[in-house]
Structure formats: structure tokens, C-alpha cells
Amino acid sequence: MSERPEHGVAAFPGAVARRGEPVTPGMRLPEWEVAEVGAEKMKTTAALLRDPTPIHWDTAALRELGMGDRAINQGPLNMAYVMNMLAGFAGGHDRVRRLRVRFRGTVRAGDRLRAGGVVTGVRTRKDEPGGETLCDCDIELSVVDGDTVLTGTATVALPEEGSDDE
Amino acid sequence: MSEQTRETAAPTADDVTAQIGRAFPGGRFTVERWLAWLLADAALEQPDASAPDGAGDELAHPLLAWTAATQAMGVTWDELFAWFGASADDGPMFGEHETVWHAPMRVGRTYLVSGEITSADRKAGRSGVFDVIGYAFRLHDAGSGAHVADCWNSLILPRRSS
Numbered sequence: 185m186s187e188r189p190e191h192g193v194a195a196f197p198g199a200v201a202r203r204g205e206p207v208t209p210g211m212r213l214p215e216w217e218v219a220e221v222g223a224e225k226m227k228t229t230a231a232l233l234r235d236p237t238p239i240h241w242d243t244a245a246l247r248e249l250g251m252g253d254r255a256i257n258q259g260p261l262n263m264a265y266v267m268n269m270l271a272g273f274a275g276g277h278d279r280v281r282r283l284r285v286r287f288r289g290t291v292r293a294g295d296r297l298r299a300g301g302v303v304t305g306v307r308t309r310k311d312e313p314g315g316e317t318l319c320d321c322d323i324e325l326s327v328v329d330g331d332t333v334l335t336g337t338a339t340v341a342l343p344e345e346g347s348d349d350e
Numbered sequence: 351m352s353e354q355t356r357e358t359a360a361p362t363a364d365d366v367t368a369q370i371g372r373a374f375p376g377g378r379f380t381v382e383r384w385l386a387w388l389l390a391d392a393a394l395e396q397p398d399a400s401a402p403d404g405a406g407d408e409l410a411h412p413l414l415a416w417t418a419a420t421q422a423m424g425v426t427w428d429e430l431f432a433w434f435g436a437s438a439d440d441g442p443m444f445g446e447h448e449t450v451w452h453a454p455m456r457v458g459r460t461y462l463v464s465g466e467i468t469s470a471d472r473k474a475g476r477s478g479v480f481d482v483i484g485y486a487f488r489l490h491d492a493g494s495g496a497h498v499a500d501c502w503n504s505l506i507l508p509r510r511s512s
Contacts (some may be wrong), residue, residue: 264393
């Protein structure tokens with residue numbers, strides 16, 4: 185349990201969004217990689233979510249369905265990798281305001297993944313005084329040297345100037 | 351599981367459409383620390399990345415919004431599939447998903463879940479006939495009553511025998 189592959193961000197020591205260049209449309213989000221998708225995480229997730237779908241944990245069922253022998257990752261885990269990427273960019277999971285995704289392909293045990301995206305707009309929230317600055321993005325998750333498996337859009341709240349996140 | 355036989359007829363497009371508006375029983379979901387830890391770990395996030403931010407209980411991974419919604423929707427996945435005459439063995443798939451967070455998910459909080467079927471469409475493609483089912487959930491903080499999140503999803507149900 186203590187072993188953890190090399191991936192992701194640590195404890196959000198600071199928002200990538202405020203470390204360097206201004207956030208403007210066209211800016212690439214910092215990529216977030218999964219070195220190797222693990223079948224054991226799928227089993228944990230299936231139990232936590234009470235997900236009865238055997239393609240996530242029963243390789244015999246997969247073979248019976250003609251779907252190969254590598255377990256298929258849960259869609260919510262694929263979404264979570266994108267949330268992690270957005271949190272690293274914006275400075276924390278509490279800054280992720282919206283995520284919309286379309287599932288375009290499957291991720292299998294052993295795959296190496298890369299989450300990324302691009303800024304499409306920066307705006308000030310107008311429904312509250314001194315509204316926070318919101319950043320809209322296009323996002324994607326792809327198998328490295330393979331297919332794009334998830335695409336979508338997201339909105340994060342950027343750290344304020346002078347905040348501890350800078 | 352492949353030896354199961356179905357006595358019931360495959361649902362028609364009208365059967366599927368008739369489910370639009372059907373409300374989930376709903377329920378409540380408490381984000382227990384052990385579950386938040388394991389889910390963050392499974393999501394390849396540092397469980398201790400959710401450090402207290404001074405605004406109350408410590409943060410939980412945002413995936414907990416979808417998790418809370420689906421765990422407290424008041425029916426099991428198999429029961430939901432059965433509303434549409436399907437089962438897990440049919441190979442149901444996620445289509446699309448959207449979550450809007452109005453407040454962060456937090457460890458120790460209890461959330462009230464409500465929701466309903468919002469759309470149901472029969473379609474045909476290269477892989478055959480399938481139904482696309484839309485369903486939405488709302489999460490409210492059981493303590494404060496605050497609206498915390500909205501989740502919308504679409505589910506694809508292959509109709510192998512249609």
C-alpha cells in the first residue's frame with residue numbers, strides 16, 4: 185500500500201497557474217501521467233462503488249466476452265485522472281468547478297496515460313461581488329502512443345493574486 | 351453468467367422512453383474517512399493531499415460527488431439497468447458525464463441525493479442498436495442544506511438482441 189508509482193502532483197504545494205506566465209487562451213495545461221494503470225486499483229474501485237460489471241475485475245469474463253484479457257478501467261477513474269490534472273494546474277481539488285467529459289475509448293490494465301488540456305478562456309465570475317477568476321479549458325486523456333479515450337471541457341477557479349497559492 | 355436465459359421480451363423504444371422523469375428513491379451518503387482515503391488512492395491521488403484548508407472538514411477528492419450520487423441514488427446498478435430491461439452482462443457503458451461543484455466535497459459530511467431519468471433515446475450505429483439513457487443527481491449538504499453539486503450522466507445500453 186505504501187508503494188506508489190511516479191505520477192501526479194504531491195500535495196499541491198502551489199498552483200501551476202500562478203507560477204509563471206499569465207493564464208491566457210491557448211496556454212497548455214501541465215500534463216499529468218499515469219505510468220501504468222493497475223488492475224488492483226480497479227478491484228478496489230469496483231468494491232467501493234459496488235460496481236457489478238465484471239469487465240473491471242474478472243479476466244475470465246473478459247475473455248468470454250471476446251474482450252481480451254486486460255481488465256478495463258472504470259470510467260470514473262479516467263475522469264479522476266483529469267480532475268487530478270486540473271487540481272495540479274489550479275492549486276487544489278477545491279478549485280475544480282466543472283468537468284464535462286465524453287468517453288471515447290477504453291483504458292486497460294497496463295496502459296500508460298497522459299491527461300492534458302488547453303486554456304480556452306479566462307473570465308470573472310459575475311454572480312457574486314468580487315467574483316473569482318474562472319478558467320475554461322478543453323481537456324483530454326489519452327493512452328500514450330495510442331488513442332484519445334476521453335475528451336471534454338472543464339472550468340477551474342484560479343488562485344487570487346497574493347494568495348498563498350502563488 | 352452467459353448461461354442465463356431471459357424469459358422477458360426485449361424492451362421496445364417506447365418502453366425505454368416511458369422511463370423519462372422516473373425519480374430515483376434517493377438517499378444520503380456520508381463521506382467516511384476510510385472510503386475517501388481508498389478512493390483517492392485508487393484515483394492515484396495522494397490521499398493526504400486533501401489537507402484541511404481552514405474552511406471546515408478536510409477536502410475529499412471531487413470524484414466523491416459522483417460516488418455519493420450513485421451510491422445514494424436508492425437503487426443498485428443492476429436495478430437501474432433493469433428499469434430498461436438490461437443487466438450488467440449486456441456491457442453497459444458510460445457515454446458522457448458532467449459534474450458542477452458548487453462547494454468542495456468534504457470528509458465527514460453527509461450529503462442528500464435526489465435525481466431522475468432525464469432522457470432515453472434508442473439509436474442505431476455500426477455496433478448495432480443501443481439506448482442512451484440520461485440521468486441527473488443533485489447533492490445537498492445534510493447539515494446546512496447547501497446545494498453542493500449537480501451530476502449529469504449518460505449511460506449506453508447495447509441491445510444485442512434488438
